[in-house]
Amino acid sequence: MPDPQLDKTLKRALAEPARRVRRLDLPDGRRFWLKRVERLSGRLRVQKGDPARAFAVERAGLRAMAAAGLPVAGVAAEGADWMLMPDAGPVLPEVVADAGRAEAEKLRAFARAGRALGLLHWAGMAHGRPAVRDVCWDGQEARFIDLERFRHARRAGVWQAADVVMFAQTAFTLWPEEPRWLDAALAEYAVSAPEGAMAAARRLALWLRPLRWLAAGLARLKPGSRELRAVGLTLARLRR
Numbered sequence: 142m143p144d145p146q147l148d149k150t151l152k153r154a155l156a157e158p159a160r161r162v163r164r165l166d167l168p169d170g171r172r173f174w175l176k177r178v179e180r181l182s183g184r185l186r187v188q189k190g191d192p193a194r195a196f197a198v199e200r201a202g203l204r205a206m207a208a209a210g211l212p213v214a215g216v217a218a219e220g221a222d223w224m225l226m227p228d229a230g231p232v233l234p235e236v237v238a239d240a241g242r243a244e245a246e247k248l249r250a251f252a253r254a255g256r257a258l259g260l261l262h263w264a265g266m267a268h269g270r271p272a273v274r275d276v277c278w279d280g281q282e283a284r285f286i287d288l289e290r291f292r293h294a295r296r297a298g299v300w301q302a303a304d305v306v307m308f309a310q311t312a313f314t315l316w317p318e319e320p321r322w323l324d325a326a327l328a329e330y331a332v333s334a335p336e337g338a339m340a341a342a343r344r345l346a347l348w349l350r351p352l353r354w355l356a357a358g359l360a361r362l363k364p365g366s367r368e369l370r371a372v373g374l375t376l377a378r379l380r381r
Contacts, residue, residue, distance in 0.1 A: 151175070151218065152227060165225075172228035173217060185381075193222075195289040200224060202266075202291030209264045211256045212284045214277065229277035229284040234315055236278050237322060239316035248325045254283035255326035258308065259333025261285070262301045267294035271304050272311040305330065305342040306349070309379055313371035323378070346379035 150165050153291035154175050157163075161180075165173040176199075179192035203224075206213040218225040231326060236242060236250050253339040254276045261268060268275070269290025277284045294300035304328075331339050 147171075147173070147217070155220075173212075174226045174228060176224050177228065177246065178222040185324060188201070196222070198291055199288040202268075202288030205266060205291070205293075206261065206264075206285065206288075209266075209268075210284045211264060213288075214254075214284050214286045226286075229286065230279035231277065232285075232286075233273040233276050233322075234280060237316070250278040250320065251322045252323040252329040253278070254308075255331075256333045257283045257285065258304060258326075259330045259335075259338070262294075262296060262304070262334050262338055264291055265296060267292050267300040268304050269300075273308065273315065274311065296335040297341045299341070299345060300346040301334075301338060302341040304336075306345055306375060306379065309375045310368075310371050313374040313378070314367045317374055319369060320378070327378075329366045333337055342379050343381075346376045349376055368378035 146167055146169060150167055151173075154163055154165055159180060163175040163177075163179060165175055167173070176196075178196045188268060194234050200219070203213055203216055207215070213228045214226045216224050217227055231239070233254065236247055254273075257267070257276070258271060268285055268288065269292055270287065271285065272287075273286040275285060277286055281324070292300060309323055310325065313320075316322055327339075353373045353376050356369045360366060360369040
């Protein structure tokens with residue numbers, strides 16, 4: 142049905158200089174996110190790849206996940222080089238940082254994130270970069286966003302195993318001393334994912350073992366790097 146308030150806000154935002162992501166707050170309290178094809182200079186284009194292709198991949202991923210009934214951010218409207226998505230709640234790092242939320246809810250958010258990743262893998266898909274900042278919590282469901290590296294993938298294959306490694310790596314980067322958030326996600330993933338998925342993640346962690354030694358060496362040069370510290374924690378956790 143027509144939504145004049147949203148249409149007016151969207152039209153105004155589309156007329157403004159393009160930004161990759163723009164938050165749209167409506168007078169009635171609703172919030173949306175306008176995502177557009179990123180404009181990159183020559184050097185950044187070489188480093189980050191073709192932004193139009195990444196946008197097309199994300200659009201295809203959103204459609205594929207929605208068609209499969211998987212928890213993903215919705216699309217309220219779209220054009221050739223833009224998509225409008227309703228707000229799906231705070232991302233997981235914001236959930237953890239929210240002192241007003243009970244620990245039980247935070248653990249439930251991560252458990253639902255693990256379940257969502259398992260269901261995604263059952264459907265024969267891979268997120269491509271399921272960092273903890275790419276999962277939103279609406280109070281009931283954990284929903285994926287940022288699907289620029291989405292792909293169809295073999296169940297319990299290497300791309301799905303890489304999803305697990307990425308999720309764990311980003312969790313340990315933010316919370317190296319608080320494994321309970323990741324543990325909640327992995328416990329639910331283990332019972333929701335395809336048969337052999339956790340074994341595939343363990344195998345990948347073993348194959349990546351040389352990265353642990355490399356990261357440990359680089360950490361001596363960059364002792365403040367949380368990402369380098371997280372490599373060893375991630376590979377050790379996933380080999381268990």
